[in-house]
Amino acid sequence: MILSMIDATVEYRLNNQSVKALDDVTLAMESGEFLAVVGPSGSGKSTLLQALGGMLSPISGEVFIDGTSLYDLSCDKRAEFRRLRLGFVFQTFNLIGYLTAQQNVQVPMMLNGDSTDDQLKRSEYLLEKVGLADRMLHKPAELSSGQQQRVALARTLANDPHIIFADEPTGALDPETGLQVMSFLNDLNQEGRTIVMVTHDPKAAAMASRCIRLVNGKIESLNQTQANPVKFPAE
Numbered sequence: 001m002i003l004s005m006i007d008a009t010v011e012y013r014l015n016n017q018s019v020k021a022l023d024d025v026t027l028a029m030e031s032g033e034f035l036a037v038v039g040p041s042g043s044g045k046s047t048l049l050q051a052l053g054g055m056l057s058p059i060s061g062e063v064f065i066d067g068t069s070l071y072d073l074s075c076d077k078r079a080e081f082r083r084l085r086l087g088f089v090f091q092t093f094n095l096i097g098y099l100t101a102q103q104n105v106q107v108p109m110m111l112n113g114d115s116t117d118d119q120l121k122r123s124e125y126l127l128e129k130v131g132l133a134d135r136m137l138h139k140p141a142e143l144s145s146g147q148q149q150r151v152a153l154a155r156t157l158a159n160d161p162h163i164i165f166a167d168e169p170t171g172a173l174d175p176e177t178g179l180q181v182m183s184f185l186n187d188l189n190q191e192g193r194t195i196v197m198v199t200h201d202p203k204a205a206a207m208a209s210r211c212i213r214l215v216n217g218k219i220e221s222l223n224q225t226q227a228n229p230v231k232f233p234a235e
């Protein structure tokens with residue numbers, strides 16, 4: 001088992017109101033799985049992804065990745081764990097606007113203290129891998145949204161993460177570009193990487209090996225495997 005969440009509850013407090021965004025959720029993933037998380041808006045999908053990825057501490061329960069209890073680590077150690085071992089992809093790409101595509105991909109390697117030579121070589125290799133060899137010196141604003149998401153994918157691969165967390169990675173893309181990004185995610189899964197992807201898109205969810213649905217912070221169904229695919233109702 002590469003990842004597990006046990007009885008996790010996440011609550012947000014805003015003024016005097018508290019919202020239980022995850023309600024006693026238990027989930028386990030084997031290495032190499034591609035899990036899609038679907039469910040209505042506000043059902044806790046992003047919260048689940050953040051809690052799984054070490055970005056949001058549950059008020060109770062635990063999250064383990066590769067045997068490490070994420071929230072038993074200090075904040076610094078957890079940030080380091082994330083940086084070195086986990087990959088993240090967001091709906092809005094989260095690229096740095098004043099850096100070129102290549103510099104954006106270099107950022108995680110720079111934070112690792114890799115040599116400039118290594119940074120340049122690996123960023124070039126990764127941008128080539130996502131089909132952007134001829135766009136390395138472009139800034140995000142000079143790229144289409146699909147290209148920006150591919151730069152974000154290249155950046156997330158900088159540290160060769162075994163697990164990739166993607167929150168609506170195709171949410172801001174037109175269907176055709178979305179498919180292209182999905183096909184890259186699929187390739188990354190074929191390489192053996194474990195993927196957790198939140199999506200609204202039934203086509204994207206259908207590409208995953210398993211699909212869970214969240215409703216009001218709880219998992220509604222947990223029974224879809226590649227061997228036994230079941231269609232889930234459209235949103």
Ligand SMILES: Nc1ncnc2c1ncn2[C@@H]1O[C@H](COP(=O)(O)OP(=O)(O)O)[C@@H](O)[C@H]1O
Pocket residue numbers: 012013014019020021039040041042043044045046047048
């Ligand atoms: N930072 C926050 N502060 C307070 N409430 C939040 C915050 N983020 C999310 N929520 C609430 O938690 C619930 C789950 O949100 P979220 O995980 O973003 O859902 P989804 O990604 O499925 O749309 C929603 O009711 C939302 O309003």
Ligand SMILES: [Mg+2]
Pocket residue numbers: 045046047
């Ligand atoms: Mg969300």
